[in-house]
Amino acid sequence: MHDRFSTNPASYPRWVFDGYDFGKDADVLEVGCGEGVIWRKNVDRIPDGWRLTLTDFSDGMVQAARSALGDRARYAVADVQTLPFEDEAFDAVIANHMLFHVEDRPRAFSEVRRVLRPEGLFVATAIGRDHLRELWELEPPRDGIWSKTRERFTIELARGELAPFFAAIELERYPDSLEVTDAEALVDVFRSRGDVAEERLAAIREHVAEAIDRDGSFHVTKDSARVRCRKP
Ligand SMILES: C[S@@+](CC[C@H](N)C(=O)[O-])C[C@H]1O[C@@H](n2cnc3c(N)ncnc32)[C@H](O)[C@@H]1O
Numbered sequence: 001m002h003d004r005f006s007t008n009p010a011s012y013p014r015w016v017f018d019g020y021d022f023g024k025d026a027d028v029l030e031v032g033c034g035e036g037v038i039w040r041k042n043v044d045r046i047p048d049g050w051r052l053t054l055t056d057f058s059d060g061m062v063q064a065a066r067s068a069l070g071d072r073a074r075y076a077v078a079d080v081q082t083l084p085f086e087d088e089a090f091d092a093v094i095a096n097h098m099l100f101h102v103e104d105r106p107r108a109f110s111e112v113r114r115v116l117r118p119e120g121l122f123v124a125t126a127i128g129r130d131h132l133r134e135l136w137e138l139e140p141p142r143d144g145i146w147s148k149t150r151e152r153f154t155i156e157l158a159r160g161e162l163a164p165f166f167a168a169i170e171l172e173r174y175p176d177s178l179e180v181t182d183a184e185a186l187v188d189v190f191r192s193r194g195d196v197a198e199e200r201l202a203a204i205r206e207h208v209a210e211a212i213d214r215d216g217s218f219h220v221t222k223d224s225a226r227v228r229c230r231k232p
Contacts, residue, residue, distance in 0.1 A: 001178060001180070001185060001186070001189055002178070004182075004185065005178040005179055005180045005181070005182075005185075005217075005220075006176055006177075006178060006222070007176060007177050007178070007179055008174065008175055008176040011041065012174060012176070012224070013037060013038050013041035013042060014041060014042060015174055015226075016038060016096065016125055016226060017038060017041070017042040017045070019123055019172070019226045019228060020092070020094070020123060022047075022050065022091055022092045022121065023047075023049075023091075024047050024048075024049045025047075025049035025050075026047075026049065026050050026051070026091040026092055027050075027051050027053070027089060027090045027091050027092075028050050028051065028052050028053070028090065028091065028092045028093075028094065029053045029055065029083075029085070029089075029090045029092070029093045029094070029115065030052070030053070030054050030055065030093075030094040030095070030096075031055055031056075031078070031080040031083070031093065031094070031095045031098065031108075031112070032055075032056055032057075032080060032095055032096070032097075032098025032099075032101070033054040033055060033056045033061065033062070033065045034056060034061050034064070034065070034096075034098075035061060035064040035065055035068065036054060036064065036065030036068040036069055036073075037096075038094070038096055039052070039054075039065075039068065039069050039072075039073070040068045040069075043069075046072070051074075052069070052072065052073035052074070053073065053074050053075070053076065053085075053090070054066075054069065054073045054074075054075050054076075055075070055076045055077070055078040055080075055083075056077065056078070057077060057078065057079040057080075058077075059077050062075050062076070062077050080095065080098070080102060080108040080111060080112070081102065081103075081104050081107045081108050081111060082107075082111065083111045083112075083114070083115050085115045086115070087114050087115065088114075088115070088116065088117045088118070088120075089115050089117075090115050090116055090117065090120060091116075091117055091120050091121070092116075092120060092121045092122075092123065093112045093115065093116055093120070093121070093122050093123075094123050094124070095112070095122070095123075095124040095125075096124065096125045097125050097126075097127070099124055099126065099152075099153040100126070100127070100152045100153045100154070102152075102153070105152075105153060105161060106161075106164070106165075109161070109162065109164075109165040109166070110165060112165075113165050113166065113231050116231040117231070118231060118232075119230060119231060120230070120231045121228060121229070121230055121231075122162075122166055122228070122229050122230070122231070123226065123227070123228050124158075124226075124227045125224060125225065125226055125227070126153055126154060126155050126158050126224070126225055126227055127154065127155065127223060127224050127225075128154055128155040128156060128173075128223030128224070128225070129154045129155075129156055129223075130221050130223050131221065131222060131223045131224065132220055132221065132222065133220075133221045134218070134219065134220045134221060135186075135189070135190075135220060138190070138204055138207070138208075139190055139193075139196055139200065139204065142195055155171060155173070155223065155224075155225045155227075158171065158225075158227050159171065162227070162229050166229035166230060166231060166232070167229065167230050167231075167232040168228075168229055168230045169227070169228070169229040170227070170228045170229070171225050171226070171227050172225055172226045172228075173223065173224070173225045174222075174224045174225065174226070176222040176224070177219060177220060177221060177222050178219070178220035178222060179216075179217035179218075179219060179220075180208065180212070180217055180218040180219075180220060181212055181216070181217050181218075183205050183208040183209040183212060183218070184205070186204070186208050186218065187201050187204055187205045187208070190204055
């Protein structure tokens with residue numbers, strides 16, 4: 001969906017990486033690295049002097065990241081709420097689209113601050129409260145992780161949550177939206193959730209097709225941002 005229908009032609013992972021001004025020589029930790037997408041998409045411009053440590057609390061994700069980056073990084077299974085690293089071991093910490101999963105974020109932020117050197121940078125990505133709003137309005141998420149994430153660490157809440165731990169907080173939004181011109185593609189998204197009945201899928205198909213006929217596309221709000229701050 002994002003590849004086919006996003007209105008911003010720039011690559012989102014390349015834009016996120018543009019915010020990583022850590023200098024030529026830096027110890028960089030990523031928490032919640034997932035499959036290492038940010039590194040896969042920017043492999044041509046990772047400075048030789050960056051010593052990367054990729055972590056996630058899922059062993060499977062760490063293995064996937066290792067298969068992408070191999071010896072270019074070191075790896076650890078680690079929960080951001082209890083990082084297995086010495087104090088002041090890193091110049092920068094990255095957390096992309098993962099803080100909304102974390103139960104005790106004050107604890108996580110205090111861990112990130114502990115492992116950063118003085119003046120070290122913490123760079124995260126977050127989504128806004130209205131991210132993909134039109135999709136949730138069509139079919140609200142069931143109770144569970146995806147509904148919870150919309151109440152946690154949104155762009156709107158980020159500054160207030162980070163302020164007790166970090167200084168020089170900056171937020172930069174990525175301008176984008178989806179303009180969907182294929183109703184079936186959107187129906188497939190809902191079908192992949194596994195909890196939407198066929199008759200509801202048919203109603204969604206009709207609603208989206210009508211909007212496409214009328215307006216040329218079905219509009220979906222996207223709201224993502226890069227959040228940067230510094231250890232005081
Ligand atoms: C939505 S994925 C994002 C992955 C990657 N950062 C990206 O942008 O593609 C969220 C990741 O955070 C990890 N995660 C969730 N809670 C975590 C925690 N408390 N500590 C470390 N990793 C966590 C998950 O296992 C998952 O890989």
